[in-house]
Amino acid sequence: MCGIAGMVRAEPTAAIEEGALLRMARAIVHRGPDGFGLALDRGAGFVSTRLAIIDLPHGWQPLQTSSGNLLVYNGEVYNYPELRDELTRAGQTFENDSDTEVVLRLLEREGLDGLQKLNGQFALAWWQAHERRLTLVRDRFGVRPLHYSLLDDGTLLFGSEAKALFASGEIDAEPDLQGLDDVFTLWGSRPPQTPFKGVNQLAPGALLRWEGGEITARRSWWTAEYGKASTEAPGDLEELIRDSVRLRLRADVPVGSYLSGGLDSSLISAIAREQVGSRLQTFSVAFRDPVFDERSQQETVAKMLGTTHHVLDIGPTDIAAGLPLAVRHAEAPIVRTAPVPLSLLAQEVRRQGITVVLTGEGADELFWGYDLFKEVAIRELHETDPERALGMLEGLYPYLGADGARRGPAWERFLLETGARDDPLRSHLTRLEATATVKAFYHPEVAAELDREASERRLRAELPDAFGSWSALERAAWLEVKTLLSPYLLAAQGDRVGMAHGVEGRFPFLDHRVFEYAAKLPPERKLAGTKDKIALREVAARLLPEEIAARPKQPYRSPEIAPFFQPDSPEWVEELLSPGGLAEAGIWDPQRVEGLARRCRGGRATGIRESMALVGILSTGLWHRAFAADGASAYPAETVEPRVRIDRRADIAKEEVA
Amino acid sequence: MNDTDVKAELRKYVEENFLYLRPELDLHDDEDLLQKGILDSLGFVELVDEVQTRYGVTVNDLEITEENFGSINAIVGFVDRKRAAA
Numbered sequence: 092m093c094g095i096a097g098m099v100r101a102e103p104t105a106a107i108e109e110g111a112l113l114r115m116a117r118a119i120v121h122r123g124p125d126g127f128g129l130a131l132d133r134g135a136g137f138v139s140t141r142l143a144i145i146d147l148p149h150g151w152q153p154l155q156t157s158s159g160n161l162l163v164y165n166g167e168v169y170n171y172p173e174l175r176d177e178l179t180r181a182g183q184t185f186e187n188d189s190d191t192e193v194v195l196r197l198l199e200r201e202g203l204d205g206l207q208k209l210n211g212q213f214a215l216a217w218w219q220a221h222e223r224r225l226t227l228v229r230d231r232f233g234v235r236p237l238h239y240s241l242l243d244d245g246t247l248l249f250g251s252e253a254k255a256l257f258a259s260g261e262i263d264a265e266p267d268l269q270g271l272d273d274v275f276t277l278w279g280s281r282p283p284q285t286p287f288k289g290v291n292q293l294a295p296g297a298l299l300r301w302e303g304g305e306i307t308a309r310r311s312w313w314t315a316e317y318g319k320a321s322t323e324a325p326g327d328l329e330e331l332i333r334d335s336v337r338l339r340l341r342a343d344v345p346v347g348s349y350l351s352g353g354l355d356s357s358l359i360s361a362i363a364r365e366q367v368g369s370r371l372q373t374f375s376v377a378f379r380d381p382v383f384d385e386r387s388q389q390e391t392v393a394k395m396l397g398t399t400h401h402v403l404d405i406g407p408t409d410i411a412a413g414l415p416l417a418v419r420h421a422e423a424p425i426v427r428t429a430p431v432p433l434s435l436l437a438q439e440v441r442r443q444g445i446t447v448v449l450t451g452e453g454a455d456e457l458f459w460g461y462d463l464f465k466e467v468a469i470r471e472l473h474e475t476d477p478e479r480a481l482g483m484l485e486g487l488y489p490y491l492g493a494d495g496a497r498r499g500p501a502w503e504r505f506l507l508e509t510g511a512r513d514d515p516l517r518s519h520l521t522r523l524e525a526t527a528t529v530k531a532f533y534h535p536e537v538a539a540e541l542d543r544e545a546s547e548r549r550l551r552a553e554l555p556d557a558f559g560s561w562s563a564l565e566r567a568a569w570l571e572v573k574t575l576l577s578p579y580l581l582a583a584q585g586d587r588v589g590m591a592h593g594v595e596g597r598f599p600f601l602d603h604r605v606f607e608y609a610a611k612l613p614p615e616r617k618l619a620g621t622k623d624k625i626a627l628r629e630v631a632a633r634l635l636p637e638e639i640a641a642r643p644k645q646p647y648r649s650p651e652i653a654p655f656f657q658p659d660s661p662e663w664v665e666e667l668l669s670p671g672g673l674a675e676a677g678i679w680d681p682q683r684v685e686g687l688a689r690r691c692r693g694g695r696a697t698g699i700r701e702s703m704a705l706v707g708i709l710s711t712g713l714w715h716r717a718f719a720a721d722g723a724s725a726y727p728a729e730t731v732e733p734r735v736r737i738d739r740r741a742d743i744a745k746e747e748v749a
Numbered sequence: 750m751n752d753t754d755v756k757a758e759l760r761k762y763v764e765e766n767f768l769y770l771r772p773e774l775d776l777h778d779d780e781d782l783l784q785k786g787i788l789d790s791l792g793f794v795e796l797v798d799e800v801q802t803r804y805g806v807t808v809n810d811l812e813i814t815e816e817n818f819g820s821i822n823a824i825v826g827f828v829d830r831k832r833a834a835a
Contacts, residue, residue, distance in 0.1 A: 525789075531770045686769020695766060698791040 093152065094122030094590070095163040095216055095237075096255035097137035099225050101245030101304025107136040111259045113728035116140055118258035119251055120729065121420075122165070122590045128152050128735030130161055132220055139163045141734070142446060142593050144342050145171075150189035151735045159220035161737070162195040165251050166213025166235045167597070169338035174208060203228075203298060206312050210338065210602060214293070216249055220739065225249075225301045231313045232453070232601050233282075233295025233577040236586055240289050245304020252587075253290050253422050257718070258726035262289055264718040268541050271678065274424050275529040275707060276546035279578030286423045286714070295577045313603070315572050317565035317610055318557055325611040329630045335602035336362045339449060346597075347372040347445040349436070350400070351647060352388030354624065354631055354639060355451025355460075359599050361634045363449055364396045373398040374440050374448065376432040379406045380650050392639055403439045405432050410654035411661050414710065419717045420591040421583040424710040426529060426703040428649045434588035441592045448589070452580060453600035456571050457609035458624040459564060459617040460644050462487060467518045467567045468618060473507050480507065483621055515554055516547070518567035519574065523547060528700035529707045532687065534673075534680045550574065564614060651702035652691050655709065667712035676715035679708050755804070756825050762799060763821065767792055778821040793818065800824060806831040 096115040098107060109131065116127045116138040123140025130137045130153035139152035144167070155161040168174070171190035174197060179185070183196050190211075197205040198217055203226070212234035217226045227249055229237045239249040240262050248256045257264045270286040273279065280286055282294035293299055296313035299306060336359060340346050348360040350373040364371045373393050377386040386402060393400035413431040421430060440448055455461045465487055473480035484507070509524070510517040530543055558566060581598075589596045599605070609617070616626040623644065631640035655664045666672040668688045670681040687704055690696040696705070756778065767787050768774060774785075782788045788796060796818060801808050806828060808817075817827040 528770075682772055683770055686765070689769075690766055695795075698795075700789070700791070 093142055093163075093165045094119030094140040094251040094255070095138070095152075095165045095214065096248075096250035096259075097135070097163060097216055097218075098246055098248045098259060098261070099136075099218070099223075099301060100134035103134040103223060105134045105246075107131060107134065108260075109136070110728050111261070112136045112138050114258040114260070114726045115250060115255045117729040118254040118726040121593060122251055124593045126151070126731070126734040127729060128737075129733045130155065130163075130735070130737035130739070132161070132218065132739045134223070135218060135220075135225075137161065137163045137216065137218065139165075139735075142590075142595060144344055144447060144595065146187055146189040147343050149187035150191060152191055153735060153737060154189075154191050154195055155737055155739075156195060156199065158199065159739070160195065160199055161218040161220065162191060162198070162215060164191050164194055164213060164215040165237075166211060166215070166230065167341075167595070168194055168209045168211035168213060169341055169602075170208075170210040172341075203312065206298070210604070212598070212601070214251060223302065226298060227293055227301075228298045228312070229293040229295055231296045231315075231603050231606075232572070232581060232598075234581050234586060234596075234598060234601065236582060237293045238285065239291055239293065239299065241291075241301075241306060247301045247306075251590075252420075253285060253287055254718075254726070256290055265289070266676065266678070266715065266719060268537060269545060271424065271711070272530070272541055272543060273546045275426065276523060276526060277550070277574045277578065278426055278526065279575070279582060280423060281546070281550065281574065281578055287718070314555070315569060315606065315610075316555075316557070317561045317569055319610050320562075320565075320614055321611050322613055324613070324616060324626065325608055328608065328612075328626050329633070331602075331605060331608055332358070332599060332630065333362055333366075335599040335605055336449065337366060338602070339597040339599050340366055342447050344446055345370070345372070345444070346447045346449065347374055347440060347443075348398075348449040349373070349451070349596075350375045350389050350392055350398075351451065352385030352392065352639075353451065353645060353647075354628065354635075354642060355454035355600065356449075357388075357392045357451075357635050357639050358454075358627070358631045359449050359451050360392065360398070361396060362599075364398060369397050369399075371396070371398045372443065372445060373400045374436055374443075374445075375400070375402050376436050377402050377404050378432075378650065379404065380653075383648055383650060385645060388639060388642065391636060395636060401439060401443060403432075403436050405435065405649075407650055407654035407657050408659055409435060410650055411657070411664065415663070415713050415717070416591060417583070417588055418710045418713040420587040422587070422714075422718070423583065424707055424714050425579075425583050426526065426707045426710075428651050428654065428706055429647060430583045430588050432649050433584055434591055437589045437592040437594040440594050446593060447595045447597060449597050449599060450585075451600065452585065452596075452598050453576070453605075454624065454627060455644065456568060456576050457600055457606055458612075458627045459568065460624045460627075461571065462644070462646070463518060463522070463571065464564055464567055464618055465621045465623065466521070467563050468620070470507055470509075470517070471563055474512070477507075487621055515558060515566060516551065516570065518563065519570050525700050526703060529704045532679050532683045532704055532708060534678060537678055562614065564618065652696055652705055655705065656692055663713070664709065667709055672712055673708075676711055676719070678711050678715075684708055752825055752829060755828055756821060758803070759821050759824055762803075763787070763796075766795075776821075778825075780821075781815070781819050782821075783815060783819060796824075800828065804828050804832070806835070 123142045125141050125143040127140045137153045153163045168190045171193040175193045212230045214229050214235040214237035238253045265288040267288040270280045270284045283291040300308035375389040378384040417430045417434045469480050510520040673679050673681050
């Protein structure tokens, strides 16, 4: 696991400032605190910061081959030993034991078709020196980030994080209103958009090719496809998950596991424990507020598995204190505080000497665990049996609409009659509408400048051709993977907060084989009525106590409003809510924000809409302070010596003279 | 507290807690709070709670309707009827 960055100029004779590359490395040193490497070619430069996990003594990057090809690569390809064997049988020789070399040799031999063979999470930049061609690739679900900017002179900058691009000194961090509006529509910017002007992100499962100062190709090499459900289970799910965990335990350092107390992470931890033994360390977030806390379930599983269990106890002060760092690494405003506890947990993992953790992320999207999928099923049922549908709705949300309001007309209308039946986004309209409340706080000038419908319109325009032929639940699953899992959960709650502390998350459910299995699984083996993740629960029932295997989904949430209105809350909270603080970013209207702040201070604001608005407003202020005021000077150049230094400029000059 | 006081108090409550997002809106006492988008379902529940606490009236399930809580005038009428019946 690493950070990567670099720049390529349209003209080979154009200079690359080595100091710029060193600043880019420094900006993402948290992703790879074990050392860094540098490569300079004519009109091209690359850096890699390394978190050493596989082939510790070797495995340094950039890696080059005698053909002049070069690779910087962030991530893991878990099936690299099998691919190495396959390539060896075909006559390939290797210089080290790293997965990096396997990826580079595979690309050299098979080109981009070879990507289909990779099972893992990665972002890479492949430089073909003779052709002066750069190819950027991102893994199927976008576990690892990859940003780029094409400058007016044809220079392409790229980096794991946007801050590496700003560190180059070639582009400034300026807010992009439409990219920001994505966050307040869908919780995260949708590729290629980011909240920064001129900075793009490569989409999950996509590749980009740059040649001669132009982007010559940008296409998907893998897509999440549905409409393939069969009438029988497509094989043994337990065996598949075991194999996925087995591959993801491959590391030359100890691997830990997150334990939320729910089904998914418990199942992954149980399988990991079988394979690793009692040395497995598990990590949990516990909240002092009992509404959010799952510690008793976490302890049940940890005790049963006999792991060395670590609990990080989180109070309101921790959430507020941890928000600035989480936002700095998310590189975007956020509307939930949920990334903060995960950032603090990663910090604890690192403190315990662990750099790799397994998590249960992905199971709810693949096996339809979220309440959102049940809402879809209930809406479908409401067409034919409204009474039964309403009964199921009450069972699903017993805690909402207290005091009898659950049967009220507003309640029924809100959940059941949202959107037209044939609206492709119907499953997500409730979330979109709730999130859009945040936009009501825009400064009038921002509201006038923005097209507030553009984000939703673009999503509608980019639905796959086959979308309409999928079932309502499959459509909901696609939307959940594309709009929430990749741009938000795997980013702000995943890679960014883990790598902020040099901790790599691994996601056994996001093995593409598991995705393809789940897509083929008969729908009733995923969701029947409001019984969810049925096939997965059957696997869990064989490995876990019944109270865990049968436990209903508890959405992972973190306290949202109270942390910012404690007597010892950080000073920046009131600063960023004041007219002066709001004027810094200029996104929010002081009058409306004052109304919200008054309700928050008075303890009146308790709903999700106002909590999203508050966190969105505060995080926008923190994000703006972290970036927009920054220039390259915010990132001092790396001062330690590189572990690898490749300078091909002189060699090429000599070749040309000869 | 007469109807005029109740109305003024409710209006202030709605303005401070829901209308702060729509400062440009000139809300009439008969206008539908749900249809105008001033309240969502959670805001509706919050309003019902507030009426119960502030005016000491008990609201049963069947009374949580738009007829009773849909506008400022509707709420004033509802509180009036509940108090008269008490």
